[in-house]
Amino acid sequence: RKEVEQDPGPFNVPEGATVAFNCTYSNSASQSFFWYRQDCRKEPKLLMSVYSSGNEDGRFTAQLNRASQYISLLIRDSKLSDSATYLCVVNNGGGSYIPTFGRGTSLIVHP
């Protein structure tokens, strides 16, 4: 089982829709979590960190569920410009400094 798993999609949604992605991780010692956005042929850019209590940034909400070992990203009122690949990243504790990326979830927002 891969350490960090994401549904590759694509998620194809109309403008204005609400869409949610999950990302599961296998290492219970994981300590920090992030969502990145990657546009086609560009570098990944941080979308938001994921905090234990959950956090919101405008239309984006991130949640962490340690018991079930997953993080989620909710996008409300989708815009055409939200079309991208969304990568989750898990940083493990226990002396390992290796961040692990999921393979990404593709989102396509159509008019």
Added chain:
Amino acid sequence: NAGVTQTPKFQVLKTGQSMTLQCAQDMNHNSMYWYRQDPGMGLRLIYYSASEGTTDKGEVPNGYNVSRLNKREFSLRLESAAPSQTSVYFCASSEAWDNEQFFGPGTRLTVL
């Protein structure tokens, strides 16, 4: 501030040639990383440097070497390029190992 810069942006090599990918960051970050990204495989960590003076293997280190030249610079070397190393290479840096990473624009490498 330029953030993370990478050179070259594009490169074509023949099998067996060597080359070095350069990466520099101006954010005074302690940790630096080299990834490769292939279709359907996501980002895979090749090597990382948790702090100046240290380097460690990541998930796919075979065929690569790295040098943390100083706090700013982290280079990736391919000693004898193979077609399997055709990929997009990203360098990244972070203040500490568990912080957000900032990525360079990538190097698109083709090995014929």
